[in-house]
Amino acid sequence: MQRVVVTGLGALTPIGNNMTDFWNGLISGKSGAGLLTRFDASKFKTRFGCELKNFDPQQFIEKSEARRYDLYTQYALIAVDEAVKNAEIDFSSLNCNRIGVIWGSGNGGIITFQEQVMEFAKGDGTPRFNPFFIPKMIVDIAAGIISMKYGLRGPNFATVSACATSNTAIIDAFNYIRWGKADMIITGGSEAPLIETTIGGFNAAKALSTNNDEYETASRPFDVSRDGFVMGEGAGAIILESYESAVRRGAPIIAEVVGGGMAGDAYHLTGTHPNGEGAFLGMWEALNEAGIKPEDVDYINPHATSTPMGDMSELIGIERVFGANPQLNISATKSMTGHLLGAAGAIEAIACIKATQEDIVPPTINTKNVEPSVADKFNFTLGKAEKRTVRYALSNTFGFGGHVAVSLFKKFEK
Known part of the structure; x- marks a missing residue:
């Protein structure tokens, strides 16, 4: 390969x-x-x-x-x-x-x-x-x-x-x-x-x-x-x-792609599975393909569209894979860009790639009161960007019809 x-x-x-x-x-x-x-x-x-x-x-x-x-x-x-x-x-x-x-x-x-x-x-x-x-x-x-x-x-x-x-x-x-x-x-x-x-x-x-x-x-x-x-x-x-x-050709290398997971919720025309079934499977597939453990991931750019059910089902899927981990940075850049529908995955993948290159996690803006059931389980990077080493970054995307696509990026090392 x-x-x-x-x-x-x-x-x-x-x-x-x-x-x-x-x-x-x-x-x-x-x-x-x-x-x-x-x-x-x-x-x-x-x-x-x-x-x-x-x-x-x-x-x-x-x-x-x-x-x-x-x-x-x-x-x-x-x-x-x-x-x-x-x-x-x-x-x-x-x-x-x-x-x-x-x-x-x-x-x-x-x-x-x-x-x-x-x-x-x-x-x-x-x-x-x-x-x-x-x-x-x-x-x-x-x-x-x-x-x-x-x-x-x-x-x-x-x-x-x-x-x-x-x-x-x-x-x-x-x-x-x-x-x-x-x-x-x-x-x-x-x-x-x-x-x-x-x-x-x-x-x-x-x-x-x-x-x-x-x-x-x-x-x-x-x-x-x-x-x-x-x-x-x-x-x-x-x-x-x-x-x-x-x-x-002596190209400037920015990052490496090391995994991709695709799955289906097989649940609802427009809604995500309440237990994050497709999200769970997609994330596991990406990690397995890269040959890394959940604790190796430093940053997740979630699908996080700001819908009442969708956000929570995704977090359930994330917790099933990563457990409750306050050291894991999650930042929803849709809070800034809005939801670009079919183009969302591309610009959010770019955010992940740049995070590995610059060792900066962009913030989640506008969010003041995280759902109490999950508020202490992750670092939601609220309000301002955070400097930290980002070796692996994961990008989640979900679509109407139950489609799930998850890409995994790694800081480039020769």
């Missing part, structure tokens, strides 16, 4: 439009929440979310090109461009038949879908659709466009597992490289869901916070007053590479 390392990172998030700003936003405890600006949300139960700030895609993509891509694909291209530059990749010097793209999105081009269907509904029933409608909308197109931009002919596909999507993509990329099927894979996920369709749909499912009076602090994982998640948007890109390939 090949060792798999991280050589590049790119981020486009509600708290920073590049890696530097994203990481600084995380460790400073910055909230990305604000009132929605893309549409008039005054009649919706939720009127806020975590939008990108001061972002203009035409700073990165030509206007004529951008018209062919849904916003989720534009986000993907921008994050990947940063990751490729940070990884110091010269594709012309590499065998691009051995370089792939595995990219995820939970909703794909949902903006395009909404626009086209609404336009059709206004007409006389005659089908007049944009010729780019289907290629802009489908979930796999971002992976395809990334591969076309760089001329990459290795494994190329999209993953979809709801909010576990981009963590699933990372695990797939990890496996393809360690099995010797590729030397390098661009992976991660992107999402652009802050429109009427998704806000209304998740409101109907009673999943979103409706705390419109305190929107900046509405994402409060594990707090007794939590009332649902805050939706976000953006993208996270990760360059995974075999250790041999990275050394051969």
Whole structure:
């Protein structure tokens, strides 16, 4: 089996439009929440979310090109461009038949879908659709466009597992490289869901916070007053590479991927198993694959969406694996970024990777009163970042349908 390392990172998030700003936003405890600006949300139960700030895609993509891509694909291209530059990749010097793209999105081009269907509904029933409608909308197109931009002919596909999507993509990329099927894979996920369709749909499912009076602090994982998640948007890109390939080209190695666990709750359409069954199995699988013990893990970035049932079931699963351990840092970065749905796993994996590199655990913000039954069992890293050695960091993601994906990262050591 090949060792798999991280050589590049790119981020486009509600708290920073590049890696530097994203990481600084995380460790400073910055909230990305604000009132929605893309549409008039005054009649919706939720009127806020975590939008990108001061972002203009035409700073990165030509206007004529951008018209062919849904916003989720534009986000993907921008994050990947940063990751490729940070990884110091010269594709012309590499065998691009051995370089792939595995990219995820939970909703794909949902903006395009909404626009086209609404336009059709206004007409006389005659089908007049944009010729780019289907290629802009489908979930796999971002992976395809990334591969076309760089001329990459290795494994190329999209993953979809709801909010576990981009963590699933990372695990797939990890496996393809360690099995010797590729030397390098661009992976991660992107999402652009802050429109009427998704806000209304998740409101109907009673999943979103409706705390419109305190929107900046509405994402409060594990707090007794939590009332649902805050939706976000953006993208996270990760360059995974075999250790041999990275050394051969003198790449900057940031961290190592050592485990990935996938499982299913097999329980409920949208709810997590009350005993954290899938979470437990996914975490155990990741640890077993890495050949480490639970006490070796220093930091967990939990799924922790700030939903009443979901947060508690995850903590039950964590306690089943790790026991009650006040020395174990848990920090829910969704308290700052909001929930990026299919892209959540990517930016949270990046938070774990950076934690191993910098020996800093980002904080959980907004949470004041942790559920009493678990308050003393873990270090929830409340309010401010903590300096500590982070040798192993675990990232949990769960999705509607019971999907579970858990990735495990290690501080890089030669």
